[in-house]
Amino acid sequence: MLYDTIDELMEKARLAEGKTFGEIDNTGRIKNLKSKGTLGNIIEESYFGYEINSTSKPDFENLGVELKVTPFKRNKNGTYSAKERLVLNIIDYMKEYKLTFETSSFMSKAAKMLIMLYKHDPDIQINDYRIFKAFLNEFSEEDLAVMRRDWETIVTKIRNGEAHLISEADTMYLSACTKGVNKTSVRQQPFSSIEAKQRAFSLKASYMTGLIRKYITPEHMESITKPGELSDKTLDEILNERFMPHYGKSVDVLCKEAGIKYNPGNKSMIPHLMTKLLGVSKNDIDQIEEFSKANIKFKTIRREPDGKIREHMSFTNIDFDTLLEEDWEDSELFNMFSEQKYLFLVFRFTEKYQKGVKRIPYFEGIKLWNMPQGTIENELYELWAETRRVVREGVELVPKSNRVNNNLPGSKFNRICHVRSKAQDGDDKILLPDGQWITKQGYWLDKDYIQMILDER
DNA sequence: GCATGATCATGC
C-alpha cells in the first residue's frame, strides 16, 4: 500500500490544491474526456497511482477512505454551490434491505471521504479546471442522524415492494438518485415483480452545497435544532413542536410578538416571520442549516373558513427555449419536484372572501411535503410533455376582447398541475420559439390538489 | 362558481 496513514494520504492530497487536471494527468485521457467520472479516475491513477476500482469497497481500502472529485460553481450573486449531487454506490435492492445503517453499502463506502473540489466554469477548458481544496470528510453526529432516517426511508420502500416509487425528494440529505446508462436501466426488487429504476445512494446537491461552503466561504449557517435532537425526532416533528405555541394566532399578532412590521404586501414577511418564530437571527430561510441542506422551500397557503383554497399555487416561470431543448430528467419542472421539498405554512381566514376587503389570516399548521414519485412520473410528466408539444407545434393565440386565449395545458388539464400566465402587467411578455409574443407563463399546482394534500391522513 | 387570463406589489 502506498499510504499507510490518513495523514500521509491527506498530505499528498493537499499538495494537489492549485494544480490543474491538465498538469496532473499523465495518461493523456484528459484530451478526449467523455464521462465526468474520468476526472476522478485521472486523480486516482495519475496523482495517487492507484488502479481504478469500481467495487463496493472504498478506494483507499486499507484506510477506509473513498476518493471523490466533485465540482462547485459560483452563482450570479457571488455565493458558491455544489454543481451536482455526489453520487456514491448503486443500490442493490436485493441486498440492501438485509443490512443495518451501520453495515449499509452507503456507510461502508462513504463514512470517510477524501473530497477534492474543483471549480466548474463553462468558459474554461476541462484540462484547465483547477483543484481548489482537498479535505477529509466525516459526517457530524447530527447529519448522520438525519441520514440514518433517510436510509431507513429508502429501505422501507424496498421492504414494502415499492422500490419503483422511490423519489429523491423522499429524503433529506441522503437520497436515491437515478443512475443508469439510459432511462431503461432497471433492476429487480425483492418484494415486488415490478422492475425498479436503477438508483444510487447520493448526497443531495443542497447538502453538498452546505458542506462545500464550510470550506470555501467561512459563511456560517444557523441550526434550528439542538445537538442530538435530530436522532430522536424528525425535522417535521421538531418544526411542529416549535410552531405549535403559535398556532391559532393571527398574522398581525405574530408579527407584533416577533417584532417585525406587519405588511401583507411584503412577500418576504411570512418567511421572515417564520425564521423569527424559529428563534433564528437570519432573515433568509436558506441560511437555516436544516432547510438549506435538505433543499426545503417555504410555501404559504391560505385557506378559506371552510378549508377550501381560492388560488392555485404558482411556481417559477417557463423558459420556452430551454423547455424545447431539455430532457425530462434534467428539466426545470422535474427538478422542482423531484429534488425539492416544500414546507407548507398553512393559514386560515375566519371571514369569507369579499372583494376588496382585507382579511388577516390565522396560522393553522405546517406540512412538510414532496411530490410522490408516481405523480412526478405521470401527471407532472404529462404536463411537461404536453406543454412542450404545444410550444413546438406553435401556441395558438386567439385574441378575445381584452385577453388572449391559448391552448397550453390549463387548469382543467389533469387536476394536479397546469400552465397559466404570471406576469407583472400587460406588457410583460416573452418571445416564443416561433417568434410570437405571449404573456409570461408559469407552472402551477391546482388548488384542489393542494387541498387534498392538506386533508390527507 | 369556476376557468382562465391578467395584473398588482414589493424587494433585490
Added chain:
DNA sequence: GCATGATCATGC
C-alpha cells in the same frame, strides 16, 4: 428591470 408571491376580473 425583473422575479415572484399574491390577487383580481370577467365570461361562460
